[in-house]
Amino acid sequence: xxxxxxxxxxxxxxxxxxxxxxxxxxxxxxxxxxxxxxxxxxxxxxxxxxxxxxxxxxxxxxxxxxxxxxxxxxxxxxxxxxxxxxxxxxxxxxxxxxxxxxxxxxxxxxxxxxxxxxxxxxxxxxxxxxxxxxxxxxxxxxxxxxxxxxxxxxxxxxxxxxx
Numbered sequence: 001x002x003x004x005x006x007x008x009x010x011x012x013x014x015x016x017x018x019x020x021x022x023x024x025x026x027x028x029x030x031x032x033x034x035x036x037x038x039x040x041x042x043x044x045x046x047x048x049x050x051x052x053x054x055x056x057x058x059x060x061x062x063x064x065x066x067x068x069x070x071x072x073x074x075x076x077x078x079x080x081x082x083x084x085x086x087x088x089x090x091x092x093x094x095x096x097x098x099x100x101x102x103x104x105x106x107x108x109x110x111x112x113x114x115x116x117x118x119x120x121x122x123x124x125x126x127x128x129x130x131x132x133x134x135x136x137x138x139x140x141x142x143x144x145x146x147x148x149x150x151x152x153x154x155x156x157x158x159x160x161x162x163x
Contacts, residue, residue, distance in 0.1 A: 013106050014131065015085065016138055017098040019067045020075070024098075025105065025131060025138045026085065032093065033086040034101050037063070043158055053158060054095060056086065062155035066096045069146060070126060087143050092156045096143070105138065107131040112140065 014025030015034075033056075040052035040063060049068035053060050065080060074080075084095035112129045128140040147155070 012108065012112075013104050014138065014140060016102040016105050017083070017085065018100045018102070019070070019072060019081075019098060020078075023102070023136065023138045024066075025107075025140045026087065026096075026143050027128075027140075028104055030087045030089065030143050031085055032088050035084050035086065035095070037080070037082055037084050037097055046158075050155065050158075051080065051097070054084070056084075056095065059093075061086065061093055061095050062158055063095045063097055064146070064155070066098055066146075070141075089144055089147070089152060092152050094152075094155060105131070105133070107138075107140075 013028040015028055015031050016023055016025045018024070035054075035056055038054060040054055041060075042052040043050065046052070049065050051063055051065050054063050055061075063084060067074065067081065081097040081099045083099070083101045084097050085101065086093060086095050111132045113132060114129045126141055126145050128142045131138040131140050
């Protein structure tokens with residue numbers, strides 16, 4: 001987490017959302033909007049976590065199914081998420097499909113646990129930590145680590161080709 005006086009507050013604010021029964025959060029500083037998932041434009045031969053593109057206020061954006069990207073499985077008959085969180089990552093706008101969006105929650109430094117080192121492998125590489133609330137936990141996601149190498153550029157180029 002950032003420790004400078006100007007950014008400490010915003011770095012501790014997270015937009016919370018659900019994927020299945022679990023609650024997650026991403027830094028508010030990277031969120032540029034929330035939209036309802038409308039008609040998707042499918043992209044042939046794409047990976048499972050990239051269901052397609054979506055028109056967001058006249059701009060074509062790549063849609064990432066965050067549940068699948070994190071390596072989580074859908075229950076039999078479970079539909080894809082109905083909401084998308086627009087995030088900015090390294091100058092690229094991406095929409096992250098989630099099941100539901102809740103609210104902004106502020107976590108104090110003391111209420112965020114890094115978690116055991118063993119979870120930092122695999123899908124745990126995406127974690128910033130675990131935010132502790134009175135009766136629940138929120139998995140905090142580092143959206144910058146969601147994509148490797150050229151993946152981010154490929155997602156953006158898929159959207160650019162349709163403009």
